[in-house]
Amino acid sequence: MNFFQTHRLVKAFGGLLAVNDLTFEVEKGEIYGLIGPNGSGKTTVFNLITGYYPITSGYIEFQGKRLNGLPTWRVCKQGIGRTFQIVKPLRRMTVLENVMTSAFNRTSREAEAREKALEVLDFCELTKKQDYPAKGLTIGDRKRMEIARALATAPELLLLDETMAGLTPQEQADGVQLIRKVRNSGITIIIVEHIMHVIMNLCDRILCINYGQEIARGTPAEVANNQAVIEAYLGKE
Amino acid sequence: QETVKVGIILPVTGEKAKFGEIEKKSFEMALEEINAAGGINGKKLEFLLEDDTGRPDVARSAAEKLITKDKVVMLGGGYGSSETFAIAGVAQQSRIPFLVNTGSDDKITEKKWEYIFRLNPPVSEYPKGLESFLTEVVKPKTAVILYENTNFGSSGSKEFKATCERLGIKVLMMEGYEHGGVDFKPLLIKVKQANPDLVYMISYLMDASLLMRQSLELRVTPKLFVGGAAGFTLPEFQKNAGKASDMVYSATLWYQTLPYPGAKKYFDDFKKKFGVDTEYHGAEAYAAAFVIADALKRTKSMGPEDVRQALAATDMMTVFGPVKFIAYDTMTNQNKLPTYLVQWIDGKLELVWPKDVASKPYVYPIDWEKVWK
Amino acid sequence: MLRMENVNAGYGDVQVLWDVSFEVKAREFVVLVGANGAGKSTIMKTISSLLHPTSGTIWFEDQRLDHVQPYHIIDVGIAHVPEARQLFPEMTVLENLEMGSLCARAKPHRKESIEWVLDLFPRLRERRKQLAGTLSGGEQQMCAIARGLMSKPKMLLFDEPSLGLSPLLTQEIFRLASKIHGEGMTILMVEQNVKQTLAICDRAYVLENGRIALEGKGRELLENEEVKQAFLGI
Amino acid sequence: MKSIRWSTLVILLLLAVFPLVIQSDYYRHILIIALMWVVIGSSWNLLSGYTGQVSFGHAIFFGIGAYTAGLCTTQLDISAWYGMLLGGPVALLIGLVIGWICFRLRGPYFALATIAVGEIFRLVATEWVDFTEGMQGILIIQTFRSKIPYYYLALGLAAACIYSIHTVMNSKWGYYFLAIREDQDAAEALGISSFRYKSLSLMISAFFTGLAGAFYMNYMAFIDPQVVFSLHFISIMAILVGIIGGVGTLWGPPTGAFIMVLLQETFRSAFFGMLPKWVSEAHVLVFGLLVIFVIRYMANGIVGDWGKIRQVFSGRKASPSAGSGN
Amino acid sequence: MEVLIQTLVAGILMGGIYALVGLGMTLIMGVMKIVNLAHGQLMMIAMYITFVLFDHFHIDPYFSLLVSMPALFLLGAFIQKYLLNPLLKVDSILPENQVLMTVGIGMILTEIVRFIFQSDYKSVKTSYSFSTMYLGTISFNTSMVVAFCIAVLLTGGLFFFLAKTDVGKSVRATAQNKDAALLMGVNAEWITILTYGLGAALVAAAGTLLLPIYYLFPDVGGRFTLKAFVITILGGMGSTVGAIVGGVFLGIAESLGATYISMALSDAVGLVIFLLVLIFLPGGLKKLTKI
Numbered sequence A: 001m002n003f004f005q006t007h008r009l010v011k012a013f014g015g016l017l018a019v020n021d022l023t024f025e026v027e028k029g030e031i032y033g034l035i036g037p038n039g040s041g042k043t044t045v046f047n048l049i050t051g052y053y054p055i056t057s058g059y060i061e062f063q064g065k066r067l068n069g070l071p072t073w074r075v076c077k078q079g080i081g082r083t084f085q086i087v088k089p090l091r092r093m094t095v096l097e098n099v100m101t102s103a104f105n106r107t108s109r110e111a112e113a114r115e116k117a118l119e120v121l122d123f124c125e126l127t128k129k130q131d132y133p134a135k136g137l138t139i140g141d142r143k144r145m146e147i148a149r150a151l152a153t154a155p156e157l158l159l160l161d162e163t164m165a166g167l168t169p170q171e172q173a174d175g176v177q178l179i180r181k182v183r184n185s186g187i188t189i190i191i192v193e194h195i196m197h198v199i200m201n202l203c204d205r206i207l208c209i210n211y212g213q214e215i216a217r218g219t220p221a222e223v224a225n226n227q228a229v230i231e232a233y234l235g236k237e
Numbered sequence B: 001q002e003t004v005k006v007g008i009i010l011p012v013t014g015e016k017a018k019f020g021e022i023e024k025k026s027f028e029m030a031l032e033e034i035n036a037a038g039g040i041n042g043k044k045l046e047f048l049l050e051d052d053t054g055r056p057d058v059a060r061s062a063a064e065k066l067i068t069k070d071k072v073v074m075l076g077g078g079y080g081s082s083e084t085f086a087i088a089g090v091a092q093q094s095r096i097p098f099l100v101n102t103g104s105d106d107k108i109t110e111k112k113w114e115y116i117f118r119l120n121p122p123v124s125e126y127p128k129g130l131e132s133f134l135t136e137v138v139k140p141k142t143a144v145i146l147y148e149n150t151n152f153g154s155s156g157s158k159e160f161k162a163t164c165e166r167l168g169i170k171v172l173m174m175e176g177y178e179h180g181g182v183d184f185k186p187l188l189i190k191v192k193q194a195n196p197d198l199v200y201m202i203s204y205l206m207d208a209s210l211l212m213r214q215s216l217e218l219r220v221t222p223k224l225f226v227g228g229a230a231g232f233t234l235p236e237f238q239k240n241a242g243k244a245s246d247m248v249y250s251a252t253l254w255y256q257t258l259p260y261p262g263a264k265k266y267f268d269d270f271k272k273k274f275g276v277d278t279e280y281h282g283a284e285a286y287a288a289a290f291v292i293a294d295a296l297k298r299t300k301s302m303g304p305e306d307v308r309q310a311l312a313a314t315d316m317m318t319v320f321g322p323v324k325f326i327a328y329d330t331m332t333n334q335n336k337l338p339t340y341l342v343q344w345i346d347g348k349l350e351l352v353w354p355k356d357v358a359s360k361p362y363v364y365p366i367d368w369e370k371v372w373k
Numbered sequence C: 001m002l003r004m005e006n007v008n009a010g011y012g013d014v015q016v017l018w019d020v021s022f023e024v025k026a027r028e029f030v031v032l033v034g035a036n037g038a039g040k041s042t043i044m045k046t047i048s049s050l051l052h053p054t055s056g057t058i059w060f061e062d063q064r065l066d067h068v069q070p071y072h073i074i075d076v077g078i079a080h081v082p083e084a085r086q087l088f089p090e091m092t093v094l095e096n097l098e099m100g101s102l103c104a105r106a107k108p109h110r111k112e113s114i115e116w117v118l119d120l121f122p123r124l125r126e127r128r129k130q131l132a133g134t135l136s137g138g139e140q141q142m143c144a145i146a147r148g149l150m151s152k153p154k155m156l157l158f159d160e161p162s163l164g165l166s167p168l169l170t171q172e173i174f175r176l177a178s179k180i181h182g183e184g185m186t187i188l189m190v191e192q193n194v195k196q197t198l199a200i201c202d203r204a205y206v207l208e209n210g211r212i213a214l215e216g217k218g219r220e221l222l223e224n225e226e227v228k229q230a231f232l233g234i
Numbered sequence D: 001m002k003s004i005r006w007s008t009l010v011i012l013l014l015l016a017v018f019p020l021v022i023q024s025d026y027y028r029h030i031l032i033i034a035l036m037w038v039v040i041g042s043s044w045n046l047l048s049g050y051t052g053q054v055s056f057g058h059a060i061f062f063g064i065g066a067y068t069a070g071l072c073t074t075q076l077d078i079s080a081w082y083g084m085l086l087g088g089p090v091a092l093l094i095g096l097v098i099g100w101i102c103f104r105l106r107g108p109y110f111a112l113a114t115i116a117v118g119e120i121f122r123l124v125a126t127e128w129v130d131f132t133e134g135m136q137g138i139l140i141i142q143t144f145r146s147k148i149p150y151y152y153l154a155l156g157l158a159a160a161c162i163y164s165i166h167t168v169m170n171s172k173w174g175y176y177f178l179a180i181r182e183d184q185d186a187a188e189a190l191g192i193s194s195f196r197y198k199s200l201s202l203m204i205s206a207f208f209t210g211l212a213g214a215f216y217m218n219y220m221a222f223i224d225p226q227v228v229f230s231l232h233f234i235s236i237m238a239i240l241v242g243i244i245g246g247v248g249t250l251w252g253p254p255t256g257a258f259i260m261v262l263l264q265e266t267f268r269s270a271f272f273g274m275l276p277k278w279v280s281e282a283h284v285l286v287f288g289l290l291v292i293f294v295i296r297y298m299a300n301g302i303v304g305d306w307g308k309i310r311q312v313f314s315g316r317k318a319s320p321s322a323g324s325g326n
Numbered sequence E: 001m002e003v004l005i006q007t008l009v010a011g012i013l014m015g016g017i018y019a020l021v022g023l024g025m026t027l028i029m030g031v032m033k034i035v036n037l038a039h040g041q042l043m044m045i046a047m048y049i050t051f052v053l054f055d056h057f058h059i060d061p062y063f064s065l066l067v068s069m070p071a072l073f074l075l076g077a078f079i080q081k082y083l084l085n086p087l088l089k090v091d092s093i094l095p096e097n098q099v100l101m102t103v104g105i106g107m108i109l110t111e112i113v114r115f116i117f118q119s120d121y122k123s124v125k126t127s128y129s130f131s132t133m134y135l136g137t138i139s140f141n142t143s144m145v146v147a148f149c150i151a152v153l154l155t156g157g158l159f160f161f162l163a164k165t166d167v168g169k170s171v172r173a174t175a176q177n178k179d180a181a182l183l184m185g186v187n188a189e190w191i192t193i194l195t196y197g198l199g200a201a202l203v204a205a206a207g208t209l210l211l212p213i214y215y216l217f218p219d220v221g222g223r224f225t226l227k228a229f230v231i232t233i234l235g236g237m238g239s240t241v242g243a244i245v246g247g248v249f250l251g252i253a254e255s256l257g258a259t260y261i262s263m264a265l266s267d268a269v270g271l272v273i274f275l276l277v278l279i280f281l282p283g284g285l286k287k288l289t290k291i
Ligand SMILES: Nc1ncnc2c1ncn2[C@@H]1O[C@H](COP(=O)(O)OP(=O)(O)OP(=O)(O)O)[C@@H](O)[C@H]1O
Pocket: A013, A016, A018, A036, A037, A038, A039, A040, A041, A042, A043, A044, A045, A085, C134, C135, C136, C137, C138, C139, C164
């Protein structure tokens, strides 16, 4: 039994097959990269896993349980956290309140939630900003907060959708550190990212898709040298 | 100068303000006359007018205020039945006399509330005047009843249905509608299909005229159309319905040519003073003002109990007819008055029944094709 | 061509730009780099008058821009491809493109322009009838750039055009930028892809906390130790 | 989210001694009505201000509560006071059903759906004559002649309502409600069943509004469908109370309730007869102007923008406010 | 059979009036996303303008379209510029603030009219007020037929405007993303003013055309606001063709309801359909017709 797997996953929007017969599995503890050209269906895969869209056919299994048809919030309760490509802060709540809200996923006591939130904020180096209203954060901090919020739900699998886009190279390096730290704490990660050095640095295995279909998979080095990937995605440098 | 304060509660804003206006003007007109004639034994009479905006809860607030803050000696007004109820509840509880002049739900005087008096007949009696006309002249076999589903409309329609059953008239259809509709045709199609001898409608002003206009369009032709007072007696009805208003009958409580002292004068004075016509609601209000003044002149003191006794002892003539509060049927403190039948003839409202007070002979049978040409 | 002189600007009580002065000459390709929140986008917004400076002046050719209405900017000849795409989500790709050519200068050439940009971005041709809101992130970025080009501008403002694009597309967009530049377009670009942009631009400015900290030729800055440390993470 | 402070106790104390000091039944009556609106406004605020589901149909719950009480008398022949026990739960159950229907919708669509449901309830209550007496309404006899019992009942109800909302908003539920208001998609991703928590919010809100309705029946002793199911006089008034006081704040709706009820009465009575009559006739106009003024210049209501208001009076420059006050 | 046909005819003709009411709303609510609770009150103002023109200057209601529509355009533009636009600039907790603003506007319009004209019912009676055409035994009210035709014309015009003209596209663009529209050279503020003005002018047409067959008083607006919502949701937000289809659909449904269920519940029939569409057919009939 795999920790997480999809089997012949299909998602159709009208006539468009955004995800087309996609099968992959993720081992516990690894960082799994999902790459592909724009519009190839990566975000859609995340939306299928988290139940935002109904699955057209195929299934998704997490720790031996089918996720098909589960509403988003139940998927989260199962232990899957996510970030959004377009960040969704709870704007008028402070950073701490944002993170506390997700900490309530595992407890109903306010004090406990606060403690957990503070811990996560410390982990993500956001403690200094805990009382800022979320709407006043810079992009970098918002993305950090997205991660913190996803972490506070105490997930076993974390889905990161372009958390590095729009960050400076320095900030990206910090981000890579943070993600490593998360993995080292025992959380499995699926990451979608267009910034190659991040992907190459972090991932144990990579799946590259195009038009919703697999075009290559393997270790970073294998994928980077795959001709199909270079043609469709990486380009020659 | 010391004044005698009486609270008057009427809707002068909101959807019912149209009639509230007429009543308010009539009260004011009466007040001027009363004070010009010496007021209440030398003291000036003062009407404190409160707006109930057509809502029972506001009516209640208004009543509370008049009683506890302004310390009025009694209350008058009461237009919509719901508002009247709310006011009556407060008045009865605070033991302050309240003279109702329009609220017509039968229940208002059926509660044995000794502080509540009513000048106007209850809605069940509106078609009394029609009854003899039907038995003596028309002798219809079938009827359709249409009513707006307000308090006034639904209780009126029930009473008329009972009347029909008593007279052996078969009620083919009885249907309510939400007032303010644009298109009554679906309803009238059914009426046409039923083809009754009599169509009885309890409607306010504009529904009344639309009902008639659309009957004309659809060529709904019973032996006669009768309105249950309210909308059908107003000048606006004729203005809006035009030729569709012709030959339509209506029950009414009052008409200016009735042989009551001052009736015609009130009608003319009102028109002169305000430039618009008045009708039975105005007459009710005008008469109520004089009943109030009369009672206050006779009372031993301005204490509520004395005022109540004075009111109960009322026996006088007004422009609205004789006023005397008696108990009959299930009602107490109720004034008993005859009602009449009017008909729109050549664009004018004429009193046609009972015959002895008629201003013009009734037109029956009616050839609708000719009328609606 | 574009000159900013001692501009101060901000949002409400929060000042973001402090005494910023720089210029972009005709046919030049200038890049602005800086950390998140340094004020790069704010500079772009100030140029296109979405934001009015509290003090200072902005010149474009012979016109002052610092207090004109934002909808005049496109008439002047500046096309702003904003951060985060800002498409019209419930209009089709084609309609979005048409919106780009409302100004008098571009309107007569609408048909040719559409063909031209659809050739530049074949992906958009495939999706031309799709509602822009349902495009993928990268497709949206292409659409936004294409829309900017539709107005036949004299100068293009690009705010992080490579954000969220695949490496291939990123390269393509930079190539495209170079190409348009080569054809005589003046470009001011904000980018986080510091290495690649500095390599292709004429000049660059480094922005720190709302102040211009460094200025220089692209290649020179690439060698600069401070820049290396701050941006390249080396 | 601060805990209840001593100022709250002072207000409570002042309200508690008010009817003992002021003998006029008229003023007591106005305060009773204001307290009832505190309950309705606060309940509306829980669902709309805190949870972000703007309801244009709170008359439903008010009407249900009122009719539950009234029908106790007309149908079951028991005292309408049983309505105080039944009104809340019945409204809550109806709320559950309505939520099940309407919570599929978001934003303005939800608002429109609640308008429609509200109107349907009004029409049904009007038409179902055998059960509700239709437009004849329900008339009962008031139990007490004195206002005092009603006053303390209303005060107790208002206090219980505010306290409950305060407690809820400081618990997990409160965080969840706010999260749903801010971004429903994000909330779902954080493990929050937006449907479940929106329903909870609606149930609490409906419960208290239903109680207020039952109280109204007992106090006013007369109801009819046009009044208790009124879009304008209940549903929209509830929104006005919330918005003018300040949505998403604990003390906003109570403030709004007092302001609205007092202003309405003051204008209706032309400043208690001190001003000419036309003032009274213009009271709806003045109301409309007030609404426009508040929304235009105090978008977050009197309590929500209190800082701004204070600064205007002390002549200092306003600074952007941060976060949702509480 | 005759009953059914006459019912359908009544419903379709009523649908024409409804379409006119809904057309303005589809622009204001469907395109601009402003939930306009003052819609009926704007219509009421137009009716009073028509009434005054008829009563004092003896101008035929159909001609007074030329006055009432521009007048309401100006009123709508004023409301948008000075009352609604400023709201966009403040960050309030509920986006529904704007809805409340329109409630306030509606109250004020009603009360001002009441101040001037009192609460009296007014109506205009023209030579064709009673004109009816007969096809066999089925009657067609002439004024309603005319209104229906004008509704079709205006729908066509609006459809063309929104879909094919640059200004029309700018209207849609502004509603979807104001900043981006500005960058495209669209004077967004002016466009919002224009749109609300147009919406008001369209509902003015509805009011003016309704007057010969109806009547007016200051509170006449409210019920039409509700109808406008139903139609807009039914037809699909922002869909011009949807407005006319939705209008006719509602007209027929209400007529059938009135004939075969009960006149008193005909409003409820409309509301129930409204709810069903909201829940089971989000996007309205637009989703089926694709326009
Ligand atoms: N709701 C929708 N309706 C119709 N098509 C959609 C919808 N959502 C996504 N698509 C289409 O599905 C395809 C995959 O989109 P997706 O957002 O998953 O891409 P992606 O791989 O995340 O791209 P990017 O890297 O640019 O974010 C795209 O072509 C997009 O246009």
